[in-house]
Amino acid sequence: MANSALNRKFDRIRALEEAGELKPLTGSRALRKMMNNRLAMVGVVIFLIILLSAIFAPLLTAHSPTKIDLRSMLQSPSGEHWFGTDKTGRDVFARVLYGGRVSILVGLGSALLAALIGVGVGCYTGYKGGILDVIALRVSEIFMSFPQIILVLLLVSIAGQSLANLIVIFVLTGWGGMYRLARARMLSLREEEYVQALRSFGISTPMICYKHILPNALGPIMVNITLTTAMFILAEAGLSFLGLGVPLNIPTWGNILNVAKDLRVLQNNWWMWLPVGMVISLFVLSVNFIGDGLRDSTDPSQQG
Amino acid sequence: MTGEVALSVKNLKTFFYTNNRCNKAVNGVSFDIKKGRTLCVVGESGCGKSVTASTIMQLLPSLSRIEEGSITYHAEAGDIRIDQLDRDGKEMRRIRGSEIAMIFQDPMTALNPVYTIGFQIGESLKYHTDLSAKARHAKVVDLLANMGIPEPERRAKEYPHKYSGGMRQRALIAMAMSCNPKILIADEPTTALDVTIQAQIFRLMDELKEQHGTAIMLITHDMGVVAELADEVIVMYMGNIVEAGTVDDILRRPKHPYTRALLDSIPVLGRGRNQDIKSIRGATPDPYQRPKGCQFSPRCDFATETCSAMPDEEYITETHRVSCHHYKDISQHD
Amino acid sequence: MLTFIIRRLLIVIPMLLVISFLVYLGLELTPGDAVSHMIDPEAASQMSPAQFEALREALGLNKSFLERYATWVYNMLHGDFGRSLSGGVPISEIFLDRLPATLELSFLALLFSTVIGCSLGTISALKRGTATDSSLTVIGMLGVSIPEFFFGLVSILIFALHLRWLPVGGRLMPGYETFLDRAPHIILPALVLSLMMTAGVMRYSRAAMLDSLSREFIRTARSKGLPEWRINFVHGFRVALTPVVVLIGFRLPTLIGGSVIIEEVFQWPGIGSEFIGAVRGADYPLVMMIALFSVFAVLMASLIVDVLTAIIDPRVRLS
Ligand SMILES: Nc1ncnc2c1ncn2[C@@H]1O[C@H](COP(=O)(O)OP(=O)(O)OP(=O)(O)O)[C@@H](O)[C@H]1O
Numbered sequence: 001m002a003n004s005a006l007n008r009k010f011d012r013i014r015a016l017e018e019a020g021e022l023k024p025l026t027g028s029r030a031l032r033k034m035m036n037n038r039l040a041m042v043g044v045v046i047f048l049i050i051l052l053s054a055i056f057a058p059l060l061t062a063h064s065p066t067k068i069d070l071r072s073m074l075q076s077p078s079g080e081h082w083f084g085t086d087k088t089g090r091d092v093f094a095r096v097l098y099g100g101r102v103s104i105l106v107g108l109g110s111a112l113l114a115a116l117i118g119v120g121v122g123c124y125t126g127y128k129g130g131i132l133d134v135i136a137l138r139v140s141e142i143f144m145s146f147p148q149i150i151l152v153l154l155l156v157s158i159a160g161q162s163l164a165n166l167i168v169i170f171v172l173t174g175w176g177g178m179y180r181l182a183r184a185r186m187l188s189l190r191e192e193e194y195v196q197a198l199r200s201f202g203i204s205t206p207m208i209c210y211k212h213i214l215p216n217a218l219g220p221i222m223v224n225i226t227l228t229t230a231m232f233i234l235a236e237a238g239l240s241f242l243g244l245g246v247p248l249n250i251p252t253w254g255n256i257l258n259v260a261k262d263l264r265v266l267q268n269n270w271w272m273w274l275p276v277g278m279v280i281s282l283f284v285l286s287v288n289f290i291g292d293g294l295r296d297s298t299d300p301s302q303q304g
Numbered sequence: 305m306t307g308e309v310a311l312s313v314k315n316l317k318t319f320f321y322t323n324n325r326c327n328k329a330v331n332g333v334s335f336d337i338k339k340g341r342t343l344c345v346v347g348e349s350g351c352g353k354s355v356t357a358s359t360i361m362q363l364l365p366s367l368s369r370i371e372e373g374s375i376t377y378h379a380e381a382g383d384i385r386i387d388q389l390d391r392d393g394k395e396m397r398r399i400r401g402s403e404i405a406m407i408f409q410d411p412m413t414a415l416n417p418v419y420t421i422g423f424q425i426g427e428s429l430k431y432h433t434d435l436s437a438k439a440r441h442a443k444v445v446d447l448l449a450n451m452g453i454p455e456p457e458r459r460a461k462e463y464p465h466k467y468s469g470g471m472r473q474r475a476l477i478a479m480a481m482s483c484n485p486k487i488l489i490a491d492e493p494t495t496a497l498d499v500t501i502q503a504q505i506f507r508l509m510d511e512l513k514e515q516h517g518t519a520i521m522l523i524t525h526d527m528g529v530v531a532e533l534a535d536e537v538i539v540m541y542m543g544n545i546v547e548a549g550t551v552d553d554i555l556r557r558p559k560h561p562y563t564r565a566l567l568d569s570i571p572v573l574g575r576g577r578n579q580d581i582k583s584i585r586g587a588t589p590d591p592y593q594r595p596k597g598c599q600f601s602p603r604c605d606f607a608t609e610t611c612s613a614m615p616d617e618e619y620i621t622e623t624h625r626v627s628c629h630h631y632k633d634i635s636q637h638d
Numbered sequence: 639m640l641t642f643i644i645r646r647l648l649i650v651i652p653m654l655l656v657i658s659f660l661v662y663l664g665l666e667l668t669p670g671d672a673v674s675h676m677i678d679p680e681a682a683s684q685m686s687p688a689q690f691e692a693l694r695e696a697l698g699l700n701k702s703f704l705e706r707y708a709t710w711v712y713n714m715l716h717g718d719f720g721r722s723l724s725g726g727v728p729i730s731e732i733f734l735d736r737l738p739a740t741l742e743l744s745f746l747a748l749l750f751s752t753v754i755g756c757s758l759g760t761i762s763a764l765k766r767g768t769a770t771d772s773s774l775t776v777i778g779m780l781g782v783s784i785p786e787f788f789f790g791l792v793s794i795l796i797f798a799l800h801l802r803w804l805p806v807g808g809r810l811m812p813g814y815e816t817f818l819d820r821a822p823h824i825i826l827p828a829l830v831l832s833l834m835m836t837a838g839v840m841r842y843s844r845a846a847m848l849d850s851l852s853r854e855f856i857r858t859a860r861s862k863g864l865p866e867w868r869i870n871f872v873h874g875f876r877v878a879l880t881p882v883v884v885l886i887g888f889r890l891p892t893l894i895g896g897s898v899i900i901e902e903v904f905q906w907p908g909i910g911s912e913f914i915g916a917v918r919g920a921d922y923p924l925v926m927m928i929a930l931f932s933v934f935a936v937l938m939a940s941l942i943v944d945v946l947t948a949i950i951d952p953r954v955r956l957s
Pocket residue numbers: 320322327329347348349350351352353354355356365591
């Protein structure tokens with residue numbers, strides 16, 4: 001019976017408790033829970049490994065991600081080229097490392113910018129209410145009634161393809177969710193007594209919302225930033241895979257995968273797309289693990 | 305018939321194991337619930353009243369267990385050791401609802417929002433009686449009418465959100481009483497309701513006791529309610545029973561310093577307006593850092609070194625028992 | 639219920655009007671002469687400038703912006719969505735041609751993800767803390783982390799190229815008509831498209847189920863002596879259903895968006911691949927109309943979800 005294991009565990013805890021060996025837990029509860037969350041820690045490690053190897057790419061590989069070398073086309077992985085080479089002899093490993101720089105920049109950068117705008121607007125209008133709030137809400141509703149990819153593609157078709165455009169477009173399509181979240185938190189927090197007290201002291205509105213209320217809403221916002229980062233990295237990969245994201249001459253994870261649209265490459269040159277696909281998946285997975293861990297550790301309703 | 309023991313609890317211990325700690329929420333309590341009588345359980349928040357009640361119904365969460373002691377239900381067909389039954393086994397399920405029923409503190413959350421009241425009351429009947437669907441419906445309407453709900457026929461078809469708090473609690477009582485249980489456990493049934501509704505609910509429970517000879521275990525904070533309804537009272541503190549007796553024993557001749565402090569801390573109706581109200585010194589300790597011996601000693605004005613050993617339960621009279629090293633000295637102060 | 643639906647419609651319509659206005663604005667501002675996406679290009683090539691100007695007048699293109707917008711909306715309501723720049727095909731024809739494929743794919747994916755997601759999530763919640771639960775949690779995480787198109791590529795490689803069980807892509811081969819004939823074509827794209835949503839629904843229904851099981855009415859149900867299955871399903875699952883339906887509605891845009899990429903991967907001849915073609919070819923009228931249509935689909939879907947929620951949750955119904 002499964003219960004006997006539970007019973008043994010109970011016996012052990014009881015023995016320890018009676019021996020007075022269990023101490024009250026100290027330190028930040030959120031941090032402790034995060035540290036205890038094995039998946040979140042795995043996430044942090046993977047995240048750091050991929051991030052650092054992208055940043056320190058020149059130290060990890062001597063190859064250039066863009067140098068064409070027609071003598072070593074389509075080589076399968078070897079000691080020289082860890083992930084082999086592509087159709088024009090470029091080193092895939094180097095491309096994955098350098099591509100990571102752009103992809104992570106696009107993902108994390110757009111998410112942070114979107115958060116900055118969304119939270120900035122959401123906090124202020126959510127706290128103040130009134131006409132500004134109504135306008136911001138309607139505008140965000142318009143943005144959010146498009147499926148994200150479709151809106152992005154629509155804007156890409158108008159604005160044209162470039163790295164900067166893509167980031168701007170991501171921010172435009174991503175701020176709405178962040179705004180909604182911050183606003184909702186604001187609406188409930190502004191009724192709290194301490195806020196009323198601050199107001200009666202005559203403290204200015206921006207001061208109250210950004211300095212006093214915002215820190216209390218930070219947990220869910222952090223979680224949302226991680227989830228948005230994951231979403232943007234996937235979106236960048238998808239768009240570049242279609243050839244409509246970052247211009248093809250800049251290596252990004254999505255652009256590297258682009259070659260796999262060719263069925264021959266798909267079948268015969270696995271090294272050109274499989275490793276990078278796995279790197280994207282791993283990276284997004286690690287971000288999601290971190291987000292989940294953050295959510296659990298900042299959610300007061302959960303025990304543990 | 306009245307006064308016969310319906311359920312006896314002996315040296316019951318229920319511990320919680322959440323957060324990898326061991327919380328001795330109920331640490332050795334003994335009492336009887338008698339037919340046609342009301343047993344009131346009082347004590348500060350966190351002293352283990354609700355846990356005792358849930359233990360009797362085996363409604364504990366998974367990270368907890370009954371460590372020691374016995375719960376014996378004296379059924380007509382013979383005694384049943386509830387503590388030895390499987391938590392969600394067939395026998396336990398049969399007892400719940402039909403033999404022992406429970407009503408909870410917050411009627412606003414105790415009903416499932418997506419089913420009609422009639423459905424939820426009928427569910428009990430469905431599992432504990434052989435009534436046909438039609439007969440069940442008739443019985444539900446009947447029960448609601450008995451609880452004083454106007455237009456029971458229509459009300460049975462309504463969802464909980466259309467009921468007021470008081471009406472929900474009545475519906476919950478109707479649900480609990482649907483199979484004529486021998487024992488009714490009510491865990492602070494009126495805390496969430498306003499005073500006039502409270503009085504109505506208690507009158508209802510009293511009538512049920514008179515009519516059906518139901519044994520009632522009533523958990524409450526309200527000494528006024530105790531004075532009004534109780535036949536017997538147990539006073540709990542940090543998982544122990546510090547004093548138990550008839551309602552007169554406890555309200556008129558309290559012995560334990562905690563009972564006295566508790567009574568002093570509450571204005572009593574009828575004692576006039578110039579009452580001397582004292583709050584109890586200090587706060588209840590952290591359940592993980594329980595004091596040695598008498599749990600109340602750190603807050604007790606009469607504590608001495610002897611109090612670092614657990615006092616035995618002593619019977620002052622046949623009905624009145626107390627756990628205190630010094631109760632005799634204290635009563636001399638009066 | 640009818641008033642409920644009407645009230646919801648009253649919210650949806652202004653939204654559609656505002657967005658269609660923005661789309662029209664976009665159409666006017668993007669390059670390309672307005673006449674060109676309103677008439678047959680062959681006819682246009684044979685016209686003299688004077689005729690052209692007359693046509694502009696006739697089509698109302700010299701009227702004020704608001705009037706032109708009103709005409710445009712009026713035409714749309716009568717089924718005239720304008721013409722695509724490439725080939726001058728009426729956009730309504732493209733829709734008629736491509737929509738069934740997309741609907742077929744999305745519905746099947748929705749079905750997969752709802753059924754699989756809900757069941758796995760519920761199992762996971764009921765077996766909380768066990769090995770089954772942890773592995774389902776990790777699988778769910780993987781599901782939301784793997785790019786759908788990458789998953790699609792891997793599945794094409796395995797099932798189509800190596801095992802040769804299923805075709806690489808496409809929808810219909812000439813001469814095959816019935817749904818059963820098409821079934822092998824749709825399995826992979828539908829499964830791949832549903833992957834992310836399945837994982838999402840699973841994670842969410844687990845959370846909703848756990849939340850519902852921790853509520854007090856569960857304790858009430860247990861105190862009535864009901865059997866465990868009834869407590870879990872009749873009480874727990876039924877209450878968890880509302881937030882899950884809401885989530886599914888909330889995620890529908892992602893499904894619609896996801897189909898754009900998946901259709902491209904599997905060369906599924908739906909609106910999505912048409913959209914990508916239009917974006918590539920800077921065929922603005924078509925891009926705008928498909929985007930507008932996707933908003934319409936999202937708003938309709940959310941309307942349906944609202945009605946569904948009202949049906950399954952009596953608290954919503956009357957408030
Ligand atoms: N579900 C639970 N999980 C963990 N610990 C619990 C749980 N329920 C109760 N406890 C612990 O058991 C002890 C007794 O709690 P209990 O709910 O019985 O108090 P109570 O006397 O009913 O208080 P109140 O008057 O506030 O209802 C407390 O220390 C509490 O922390």
